[in-house]
Amino acid sequence: MIPILECKGLSKSYHNNQYALDNLNLTLERGQIIGLLGPNGSGKSTLIKLINGLLIPTGGCALINGMLPGVETKKIVSYLPERTYLEPSMKVKDAITYFTDFYGDFQSERAYKMLRDLEIDANVRLKTLSKGAKEKVQLILVMSRDAMLYVLDEPIGGVDPAARDYILRTILMNYNEDATILLSTHLIYDIENVLDRVIFLQNGRPVLNAAVDEIRTEQKKSVDVLFREVFRC
Amino acid sequence: MLGKLIKYDLKAMNRFLIMIHVFLLFASVLIRVFFTGRVLTEGTDFNNENFVLPFFLFVVLLIVLISAAAFATQLVIAIRFYKNIFSDEGYLTNTLPVTGGKLLLSKTIAGCIWGAVDMLLLHISLWIVIGTPYVTGLITENMASVWSELSLTDKGPALTFQALLLLYIGTCLIGVIANVVLFYASVAIGQFVPGHKVLGAIAAYFVINTAVSVIMLIVMAVSGLLGASIHPLSASFDFTIYIRNSLNLAIICSILQTLILYSVTYWIMEKKINLE
Structure with a gap:
């Protein structure tokens, strides 16, 4: 079976000629939750943007389900950026209509149920919501799709710990067993129990790509402890 | 979609x-x-x-x-x-x-x-x-x-009111499309100035406008719409023909400008999107 994500010599340099990603080779299999971890500036967001076609690679390519980023890959990738991408004047229910209009795999009933669970009124405008509530709305929208690959950039960064638990449960409950979740975060301790695999990135290169169980059994360490050791300042 | x-x-x-x-x-x-x-x-x-x-x-x-x-x-x-x-x-x-x-x-x-x-x-x-x-x-x-005067009856083919109105509306619409495409092209080109995208867009707008004006002047000079003979008091000067030729040239330039800028913006949107 074709891997859901394959990076072949993927490189991206910005205008200062420094490589944010340097000749990255990576393969992600289906049906896993993968943590993309690394310090600031390690290339996590760059990789995520390249997968979503928001950046043009300097070299190499990223293949999603065997295809270069484009219309067909955008149909199967559900992406949560680390910023608010909804028009602030939109009502929450308008955002749901928007997703229903453009994504054939969007399940509006699932979205409304999650909104009720998190006590978010669908009739309010996004600009009246707190930063955390906006992040929840975006995560609900992204997780209400039946995508093959979910790419979540800092999905729990701006929400309180109680909501964090709900969101993690939401992620676990709402993705298809065959789907893959690639999520980047600094809050490793909070999420490591849900991860199947972790990728540590440093200076645009992977320094570790291992199953979480392997780390626990072979190195007798949690991912959080290992991360602190590898990236000690 | x-x-x-x-x-x-x-x-x-x-x-x-x-x-x-x-x-x-x-x-x-x-x-x-x-x-x-x-x-x-x-x-x-x-x-x-x-x-x-x-x-x-x-x-x-x-x-x-x-x-x-x-x-x-x-x-x-x-x-x-x-x-x-x-x-x-x-x-x-x-x-x-x-x-x-x-x-x-x-x-x-x-x-x-x-x-x-x-x-x-x-x-x-x-x-x-x-x-x-x-x-x-x-x-x-x-x-x-x-x-x-406007219908130019003794200076060329007669224009009906409807034809003049259509010409006016057509010119306005070409102007509207040219403007929209110019704005979009400026914004898209401005994205190549990292860290100063808005400033880049404004600069691109003025550069494009200046370039179009210079090209227009050159084309007008080459086509005889500029020069010593073009003087309202000159015996050979015919105002209506001058206006008609200038209008034709302006419309052709607008259409060409729009096609070129739309193609540039299209290329950027398809191949050069970089949300850094």
Whole structure:
């Protein structure tokens, strides 16, 4: 079976000629939750943007389900950026209509149920919501799709710990067993129990790509402890 | 999908543009009721000092009002394009399952629809302000002589009123499309200036405008529309033919400019999107 994500010599340099990603080779299999971890500036967001076609690679390519980023890959990738991408004047229910209009795999009933669970009124405008509530709305929208690959950039960064638990449960409950979740975060301790695999990135290169169980059994360490050791300042 | 994109683009612009144009029409009605309706009448002595100053102020006010509405419309169209494609909103817009070309087409159609509505409402507003019974009477009275000049009956093929109107509307529409495409191209080119995208877009706008003006001047010189023979007092000068040729040249240049800039923007949207 074709891997859901394959990076072949993927490189991206910005205008200062420094490589944010340097000749990255990576393969992600289906049906896993993968943590993309690394310090600031390690290339996590760059990789995520390249997968979503928001950046043009300097070299190499990223293949999603065997295809270069484009219309067909955008149909199967559900992406949560680390910023608010909804028009602030939109009502929450308008955002749901928007997703229903453009994504054939969007399940509006699932979205409304999650909104009720998190006590978010669908009739309010996004600009009246707190930063955390906006992040929840975006995560609900992204997780209400039946995508093959979910790419979540800092999905729990701006929400309180109680909501964090709900969101993690939401992620676990709402993705298809065959789907893959690639999520980047600094809050490793909070999420490591849900991860199947972790990728540590440093200076645009992977320094570790291992199953979480392997780390626990072979190195007798949690991912959080290992991360602190590898990236000690 | 294109229909849905256009729907959302129009919806996003409607909010501001409806407000701007309702204000424009409301202000026009006020000006008509409290000023032009009272002074542009039969009994007014247009040479009277008491008339000249208020009339001058009125003309300035009218120009400011109409220019402000036109400028605000163009600004809203350009900002919508920038925000929706190149700012945070771009993270959603550019991950929709549609091509960059379709996004551009949708925004061009939506921008042109509002540009055309703006043009129509500016004309209506102007008519509300100056179209008093006295002025319309004057136009009707002098229509025959104005028409004999405009229709160019003795200087070329005759133009009907309908043909002239169509020519005017066509020229306006080409201007609207050219403007929208120019704004989008400027914004898209501005993205190549890292860290100063808005400044880059403004610079691109002025560079493109200057380049087009220089090219126009060169083409006019080459085609004989500039030079010593072009002088209103020269014996060989024919004003109507000069205007006709200039208009033709301006239309051709606008169409060419639009095609080139649209192609450049299309290429950027398809191949060079970089949301850094």
